[in-house]
Amino acid sequence: MNDLTLAPLTVVGAGPAGIMAAYTAAEAGVDVTVIDENPLPGGQYLRQSPPEFTIPDVVAAHSGHPEAAALYRKLEHPRIRTMHNTSVWGVFDGRMLALAERDRVYLHKANRVVIATGAYDRPLAFPGWTLPGILGAGAVMRMVKTQWVLPGKRVLLAGLGPLQLPLADLLLESGVEVVCVAEAANLFLGWRHLSGFWGHGDRIWEAYTYIKTLVQHRVPVFHNHAIVSASGKEQVETATIARLDGSGQPIAGTERQFEVDTVCLGYGFLPSIQLAMAFGCEPRFDENLSWFVPRHNDHMETTEPGIFVAGDVTDFGGAKVALAEGRVAGLAAAHQLGALDDATFNRLVAPALAELRHMNRVALALQRIYRFRRGLAFLASDDTILCRCEDVTLAKVKQALADGAIDLHQVKLGTRAGMGYCQGRCCSALIAPIVAKETKQSISTLHPFTVRPPIQPIPLQMLATGAVSMAVE
Numbered sequence: 001m002n003d004l005t006l007a008p009l010t011v012v013g014a015g016p017a018g019i020m021a022a023y024t025a026a027e028a029g030v031d032v033t034v035i036d037e038n039p040l041p042g043g044q045y046l047r048q049s050p051p052e053f054t055i056p057d058v059v060a061a062h063s064g065h066p067e068a069a070a071l072y073r074k075l076e077h078p079r080i081r082t083m084h085n086t087s088v089w090g091v092f093d094g095r096m097l098a099l100a101e102r103d104r105v106y107l108h109k110a111n112r113v114v115i116a117t118g119a120y121d122r123p124l125a126f127p128g129w130t131l132p133g134i135l136g137a138g139a140v141m142r143m144v145k146t147q148w149v150l151p152g153k154r155v156l157l158a159g160l161g162p163l164q165l166p167l168a169d170l171l172l173e174s175g176v177e178v179v180c181v182a183e184a185a186n187l188f189l190g191w192r193h194l195s196g197f198w199g200h201g202d203r204i205w206e207a208y209t210y211i212k213t214l215v216q217h218r219v220p221v222f223h224n225h226a227i228v229s230a231s232g233k234e235q236v237e238t239a240t241i242a243r244l245d246g247s248g249q250p251i252a253g254t255e256r257q258f259e260v261d262t263v264c265l266g267y268g269f270l271p272s273i274q275l276a277m278a279f280g281c282e283p284r285f286d287e288n289l290s291w292f293v294p295r296h297n298d299h300m301e302t303t304e305p306g307i308f309v310a311g312d313v314t315d316f317g318g319a320k321v322a323l324a325e326g327r328v329a330g331l332a333a334a335h336q337l338g339a340l341d342d343a344t345f346n347r348l349v350a351p352a353l354a355e356l357r358h359m360n361r362v363a364l365a366l367q368r369i370y371r372f373r374r375g376l377a378f379l380a381s382d383d384t385i386l387c388r389c390e391d392v393t394l395a396k397v398k399q400a401l402a403d404g405a406i407d408l409h410q411v412k413l414g415t416r417a418g419m420g421y422c423q424g425r426c427c428s429a430l431i432a433p434i435v436a437k438e439t440k441q442s443i444s445t446l447h448p449f450t451v452r453p454p455i456q457p458i459p460l461q462m463l464a465t466g467a468v469s470m471a472v473e
């Protein structure tokens with residue numbers, strides 16, 4: 001039997017949201033277990049290089065943000081136990097978490113959980129998108145910042161959102177040629193949402209510094225443009241962008257082609273909702289994101305009592321929103337566990353909620369400016385692959401619909417889309433708009449693929465031979 005120290009609160013994810021939730025609850029007197037699949041804390045934005053790398057100044061090397069070191073240190077709180085290199089791959093019997101750590105699997109009873117599992121690169125399907133050399137922006141950020149590997153020499157950035165700017169900045173500073181940035185948002189229409197930036201001068205200054213770098217390097221920026229195709233023999237050699245109409249569809253005759261060896265796709269992120277759904281939390285359709293997030297109340301509690309969410313898993317608001325949501329979730333969990341009485345909880349949660357509202361104003365403005373327009377979902381041609389794990393093309397999906405499928409689940413049964421390695425994390429958001437269009441339903445009424453274990457890939461050998469032990473709260 002493996003030994004697990006049990007804690008009344010389990011936090012999944014050691015990014016900004018998870019760290020802040022754990023620390024806030026620990027400060028209130030709650031023992032917390034933090035679980036993360038990475039070897040070191042930090043999550044996406046404040047990710048650290050592997051411990052095997054010898055790096056004298058971790059903060060300067062990886063994030064340049066002095067607050068990162070202070071954040072990592074919060075996990076040294078005596079009431080916090082961290083389990084790194086550990087994935088949560090399933091939920092059984094309501095509240096039993098299945099964990100995988102190296103060659104062992106555990107079952108861990110967790111009655112109160114903060115899910116802070118973050119988000120992942122949103123895929124965009126267009127002819128040629130599966131060619132080698134076409135990478136997600138988050139993945140490129142990870143390669144450069146933590147593995148110290150450049151993605152290529154001539155890079156085209158195509159995407160939707162402000163994160164293209166720091167990525168372009170990072171690549172230029174690393175000596176990569178950025179041939180152009182194609183931004184899908186129509187920034188001329190963005191002025192309507194500028195009031196959301198009131199009181200957030202630091203964000204405007206940050207954007208200015210990135211834009212200055214682009215101007216200094218004479219990088220052309222095409223707004224209201226998206227990538228529409230890519231081609232190459234062994235890997236991507238050319239990428240074509242085009243101007244978009246009001247619905248986000250390319251306008252014929254506006255194409256421009258670039259010679260590249262790498263394309264970074266940054267069409268936003270999809271929240272990692274799989275764990276929340278495995279707990280039975282109800283999803284809600286988010287119009288700006290054009291995808292599902294877990295429904296939650298003001299205190300970040302989902303529709304499942306005692307299960308909280310915080311950070312990018314709830315919507316994409318950036319690291320500061322993630323911290324603010326983590327603080328609220330940590331306080332609410334501590335209150336439920338009896339570590340804070342009503343008066344103390346109300347006194348502490350009021351400023352935390354005010355801070356979250358302040359941060360959310362700019363996050364909401366950004367989400368509106370960089371709304372995912374539906375037209376972007378229809379760039380694929382019939383032979384374009386939508387499900388990479390099972391090689392399912394758009395034509396096969398259309399055939400399944402012509403054969404009578406009326407929802408995502410039936411398309412899955414008819415084509416195997418979503419049955420592969422990623423369990424539909426990527427293809428569900430590509431296939432859903434097709435299903436909605438062909439069956440004349442609103443995408444918001446479709447239900448994402450049913451979540452089944454393993455929600456994170458684990459070797460079968462682990463299940464066959466790994467010692468299964470059980471720990472209860």
Ligand SMILES: Cc1cc2nc3c(=O)[nH]c(=O)nc-3n(C[C@H](O)[C@H](O)[C@H](O)COP(=O)(O)OP(=O)(O)OC[C@H]3O[C@@H](n4cnc5c(N)ncnc54)[C@H](O)[C@@H]3O)c2cc1C
Pocket residue numbers: 012013014015016017018035036037038042043044045046086087088089116117118119137138141163166167272275310311312313317318319320322456
């Ligand atoms: C390219 C890029 C640039 C960015 N630039 C900025 C920026 O300039 N400013 C800004 O404010 N924000 C930026 N962000 C956003 C920022 O990264 C996120 O908003 C922030 O990290 C969200 O924190 P989080 O704690 O919610 O999630 P994350 O930081 O993503 O952390 C989630 C953690 O959960 C772990 N996890 C997930 N599932 C499981 C599981 N089943 N089992 C175990 N562990 C699991 C993950 O490995 C990860 O460590 C950027 C993001 C990217 C990708």
